[in-house]
Amino acid sequence: QVQLVESGGGLVQAGGSLRLSCAASGRTISDYAMGWFRQAPGKEREFVAAIRWSGRSPLVSDSVKGRFTISRDNAKNTVYLQMNSLKPEDTAVYYCAASTVVAGTPVRRQVYDYWGQGTQVTVSS
Numbered sequence: 001q002v003q004l005v006e007s008g009g010g011l012v013q014a015g016g017s018l019r020l021s022c023a024a025s026g027r028t029i030s031d032y033a034m035g036w037f038r039q040a041p042g043k044e045r046e047f048v049a050a051i052r053w054s055g056r057s058p059l060v061s062d063s064v065k066g067r068f069t070i071s072r073d074n075a076k077n078t079v080y081l082q083m084n085s086l087k088p089e090d091t092a093v094y095y096c097a098a099s100t101v102v103a104g105t106p107v108r109r110q111v112y113d114y115w116g117q118g119t120q121v122t123v124s125s
Contacts, residue, residue: 006096023078036096
């Protein structure tokens with residue numbers, strides 16, 4: 001069992017930056033593929049970014065490509081989401097998740113087994 005705790009959310013003006021952190025405990029994140037999802041009010045939880053066991057070939061959604069970067073530090077048992085050039089439509093609760101899928105980089109919400117409580121990101125115009 002792995003426990004995930006997100007931090008780093010807050011209120012930021014459009015064009016600003018935030019870095020989200022996801023601290024894992026119970027297991028090392030090297031055992032998992034790690035992902036970030038977000039959910040805005042009244043909308044489904046959507047995929048944002050994911051990174052494989054090795055940290056190679058990180059994947060981000062088209063809506064955030066070029067602005068967001070996912071990375072992981074297995075030694076610190078932490079995964080990060082660097083968010084630049086934030087837009088009001090990025091406003092959502094951001095969730096960290098862990099998947100035991102072995103092959104590839106998982107992007108489907110149903111594939112992720114463990115979730116954090118989420119951290120609120122609000123981007124003002």
